[in-house]
Amino acid sequence: MRVGPKAQGLVGRKRGALCLLVSRLVLTVSAPAEVRRRVLRPVRSWMDRETLALADRHFRGLGGGVPGVGQAPGRVAFISEPGAFSYADFVRGFLLPNLPCVFSSAFTQGWGSRRRWVTPAGRPDFDHLLRTYGDVVVPVANCGVQEYNSNPKEHMPLRDYITYWKEYIEGGYSSPRGCLYLKDWHLCRDFPVEDVFTLPVYFSSDWLNEFWDALDVDDYRFVYAGPAGSWSPFHADIFRSFSWSVNVCGRKKWLLFPPGQEEALRDRHGNLPYDVTSPALCDTHLHPRSQLAGPPLEITQEAGEMVFVPSGWHHQVHNLDDTISINHNWVNGFNLANMWRFLQQELCAVQEEVSEWRDSMPDWHHHCQVEQLRVEAISARSLGGLQAQGGCGCQAELWVGAGCDCGTAWAEPWGRLSGCMAQIPLVTARLLSTSVLLVPSSSLGTGRMSDPLQLGLCPSCQLTGLFPLPRSS
DSSP states (O other), X not given: OOOOOOGGGXXXXXXXXXXXXXXXXXXXXXXXXXXXXXXXXXXXXXXXXXXXXXXXXXXXXXXXXXXXXSSOOSSOEEEOOGGGOOHXXXXXXXXXXXXXXXXXXXXXXXXXXXXXXXXXXXSBOHHHHHHHHTTOEEEEEETTSOBTTBOOEEEEEHHHHHHHHHHHHHTTSOOTXXXXXXXXXXXXXXXXXXXXXXXOGGGOOOHHHHHHHHHTSOOSEEEEEEXXXXXXXXXXXXXXXXXXXXXXXXXXXEEEEOTTGGGGGOOTTSOOOSOTTSGGGGOTTXXXXXXXXXXXXXXXXXXXXXEEEOTTOEEEEEESSSEEEEEEEEOOTTTHHHHHHHHHXXXXXXXXHTGXXXXXXXXXXXXXXHHTOSSOOEEEEETTEEEEXXXXXXXXXXXXXXXXXXXXXXXXXXXEEESOGGGOSXXXXXXXXXXXXXXXXSSGGGOOBOOOEEXXXXXXXXXXXXXXXXXXX
């Protein structure tokens, strides 16, 4: 784990950075050359050729559709033995069909956090946490106060939160301050952490956090900690990312709905529910389609167990005990198309909200993109290509190929890309084990791509790489 400077350090970098503004899900992708080299370093593929071919056929067969839509399965799969479950098994059973699963505590038994953050009785070790992190300022949400479909947050030193937590327990799990829940603590970013956890191989293809690590600025790795009764309202994970969550101690109850089911839960104004356990959902006047929603997939997650949450699955989570968990959001080729589709939808929603100023506001399209999506919405439709759908209509050639640094290489044009290249100084997208880099010419406004690239899975050394090639005459 590395220690990063504060997020303000990103401001003023001449070449830009990946800037994720959660309030409006603005995504700007740009980076200096040295960052590109670090992020796009060759990485080893964990998929055998048969699984890779299966994934290729799967995404081509979807034709732009979203996997995992429909009724929830009858039960969640439970993976008990680490030695009997490979990365290819995870791809076939859960990434491709976009289904949740639970890994047993055997997968995390060697984690330092499970040894040091927990008492022999299985409860949070407040003394250790105070000694190690007591002065760290952490974000704390008030579960008893609804702010839109979330909870208001404040910041306080961890020692103050633990003092509150102890008093909350002593008060019979009640406090005049309400039920406070430590959420979204960037421990890995803000503290020199060692031996807290070992990233499971199943989740190690993580382009979102790879990019942040290269910039040494931010991450999407979080610690959650709260008393029994604390909870997270109904939501889907940011950018329709995957997520995984491990209970260092305590138990959680998960209520999960597959993609599309949340539409039946909207109220007559089109809003998603704050709490799917509320009796208000039975009011057909307020929620006219709630009877069409199937029951959620319910999971009780025990201490040490690891839950995989697929892309686009809305969920609500309740702490059944005093609980500490480690959670990551991550993106790779298996949910890249879902992410871009979601960002396209969000951009369209922003444009609709401000449509009345379309004729009077100079550069209206640009302002919409700044507000919501400064990178033109790109849809990774399949392994066979990328297509950008932008407003200006300018064209750019997309050159890709295959190979690696052991000497195997070939390249050829791979179609054309539509979109405003002035708004895309750099875009990186990796599809499964394949990398795609869109590199503009030195004049960003010309709407032309410059250098063709080689990429792909090398048959000799099994590495996936991205390397420039000279343009053929």
